[in-house]
Amino acid sequence: MKKFFLLAAAFVTGIAAMAQTKADEVVKVDVEQYNFGKLKQNVPVTVYFTLTNTSDKPVVVENAWAGCGCTTPEVSKEPLAPHASTKVKVGYNAAAMGTFTKDVYVKLVGIQDPKVIKITGEVVDEANFNTYTKTADYKKAEKARLATFPKDAKSDKKSK
Secondary structure (H helix, E strand, C coil): CHHHHHHHHHHHHHHHHHCCCCHHHHEEECCCEEEEEEEECCCCEEEEEEEEECCCCCECEEEEEECCCCEEEEECCCCECCCCEEEEEEEECCCCCEEEEEEEEEEECCCCCCEEEEEEEEEECHHHHHHHCCCHHHHHHHHHHHHHCCHHHCCECCCC
16 A cells, blocks of 8 residues: 555656646747857856746746856846746856857746856957958958847947
């Protein structure tokens, strides 16, 4: 009889775990991954993602963090009303040369797995950056960036 109850409890727990709400079912982000392109070394940059509550209940951000100290996310922890939006500010210090991919995690109260947002790019020295800003590739990337992020939510690309 004990084995039956243990098996039944394990079954119910397994079903409950599979039915647990996922972050993607409650919130959406306007852009899942943002590519900064080439950045000048030691010139910090910032991008703003829009996080929208797609549920019919308020959502609260419990925490936001990144995989290393070079990336700093900030988001309000005030309750987000149904269908309302808030900004997730993500800064990157651009100290280390080379390509990068950084994950930013946004943990919601009551939801086990966090929402993951990514930033990518390549940090180059000043001479290479100055050369790059004169190319057609740079102009194309800037046009795409401005199309993706209108004035009210554009990235703050200070490395120009």
